[in-house]
Amino acid sequence: MKHIFISILLLGFSIEVFCQTEITNKMQSNRYERGWKKLKEIDGEAGEKVIESLKDISPELGIYIIEYAFGDIYAREGLDLKSKEIAVVASLIAMGNAKPQLKVHINGALNTGSSINELKEVILQMSVYSGFPSAINGMNALKEVLEERQKQGIKDEIGKSATISNQTDRLKLGEKELSKLDSSQVERLKNTYNEFSPELVKFILEYGYADIFSRDNLSEKYRQIATISALAALGTAEPQLKFHINAGLNIGLTETEIKEIMLLMTVYSGFPSAINGTNILKEVILERSINR
Known part of the structure; x- marks a missing residue:
C-alpha cells in the first residue's frame, strides 16, 4: 500500500x-x-x-x-493597430460584460493613436447598436481610464470636437447621412417599415444618422469599423451586419480589412461570431460582383 x-x-x-x-x-x-x-x-x-x-x-x-x-x-498586418483597438473597444462595449478587458483596450486605443474625443464618439455610436446602458458603461470606463492615466502623468490628446450642425430638419439630415453609405437604403427602409412602424424609420434616421453619424470628429472608416465589429460581436443582427459590411466597402474599407475584423472577433466574441461574420462578408462580395 x-x-x-x-x-x-x-x-x-x-x-x-x-x-x-x-x-x-x-x-x-x-x-x-x-x-x-x-x-x-x-x-x-x-x-x-x-x-x-x-x-x-x-x-x-x-x-x-x-x-x-x-x-x-x-x-497580422491587414488592419492597422488603431483600427484594431477601435474595433475591440466597440465590440466589448456592445457585449457589455467585460469591463476589466474594456479598460485594458481603452488604454490600448489611447496608446495606438486614438484621441479622447474619437473614443467618446465610438462609445456614443454604440448607443445606436447596443443601447444606452452599454454606452453609459463604456463612457464610465473611459472616464476611469483617463483618471488613472492622468495620475501616471500621461497626457492624452483630446482631439477634434464635433462641429455643431445648423441643419434644423433632422429627418432630412439623417436621410443624407444614410445615403452616403448606400444611396438606395432610405427608400428600402421606408418601404419596409413606413406602413407598420413609421416611428421606427423616423428615429433611425433622426437619431442614428442625423444625431450620431453626422458628427464629424470620427472618420467614416472608423465609424464603420466600430459598427461592423459591434454587430459581429453581438451575433444577433445579421441583416444589419450585412448592410454595414456593404456600407464599409462603399466608403473605402477593403475586403482584407473586414476579414481582419472578423479574425479579431475570434479573440473577443469567439469563433462562431467570426465564422458568421465572414460568411456574411462572403455573401456581400459575391452579390457586389454579380451586380457590377
Whole structure:
C-alpha cells in the first residue's frame, strides 16, 4: 500500500514537472515572444497586469492570450493597430460584460493613436447598436481610464470636437447621412417599415444618422469599423451586419480589412461570431460582383 501511495505521489510530481516544462517551452516560443512584444506595444502595463493575474490560477490561459491573441492575430498586418483597438473597444462595449478587458483596450486605443474625443464618439455610436446602458458603461470606463492615466502623468490628446450642425430638419439630415453609405437604403427602409412602424424609420434616421453619424470628429472608416465589429460581436443582427459590411466597402474599407475584423472577433466574441461574420462578408462580395 505504501509503495502504491509513493508511486501516486511520484506520478503527480512527474505530471506537474511535465506541465511546468511545457509552459516554459511555450514561453520561449517565437509566437510567445512576438505576442509579448505586441502586447507591450498596445496595452503596456494594463495588459501585463491581466497576464500576471492569471499566473496562480491558469498560466496556460495567459500563454494562449499572448500566443494567439497577440502573437497570431494582432501581429497580422491587414488592419492597422488603431483600427484594431477601435474595433475591440466597440465590440466589448456592445457585449457589455467585460469591463476589466474594456479598460485594458481603452488604454490600448489611447496608446495606438486614438484621441479622447474619437473614443467618446465610438462609445456614443454604440448607443445606436447596443443601447444606452452599454454606452453609459463604456463612457464610465473611459472616464476611469483617463483618471488613472492622468495620475501616471500621461497626457492624452483630446482631439477634434464635433462641429455643431445648423441643419434644423433632422429627418432630412439623417436621410443624407444614410445615403452616403448606400444611396438606395432610405427608400428600402421606408418601404419596409413606413406602413407598420413609421416611428421606427423616423428615429433611425433622426437619431442614428442625423444625431450620431453626422458628427464629424470620427472618420467614416472608423465609424464603420466600430459598427461592423459591434454587430459581429453581438451575433444577433445579421441583416444589419450585412448592410454595414456593404456600407464599409462603399466608403473605402477593403475586403482584407473586414476579414481582419472578423479574425479579431475570434479573440473577443469567439469563433462562431467570426465564422458568421465572414460568411456574411462572403455573401456581400459575391452579390457586389454579380451586380457590377
